[in-house]
Amino acid sequence: MSHFIEDFYYGNIEPQESITELKAEIKKKLDALLQTEEQLTSKLTEEEKALFVKYASRTSELLCISNADSFIAGFRLGAKFAYDTFVTD
Secondary structure: OOOHHHHHHOOOOOHHHHOHHHHHHHHHHHHHHHHHHHHHHOOOOHHHHHHHHHHHHHHHHHHHHHHHHHHHHHHHHHHHHHHHHHOOO
């Protein structure tokens, strides 16, 4: 019998690891983002850098919340598919 849910709960399953075909693309985009950030911050004053860091931090927080919301919505959709498949006629 599968222990998928228990493995998922204990962190033995990482959904992000299943996206292997995107890893190269993600790394390329991340490298470009970091390069752009370095170019931008090299032109800013210390006060402007602090404001930019605050902006980037808040953007990251928003993305984390948005990603969690998308994960939950996708999980619920999958559960509805499973329910419809096995429970309804």
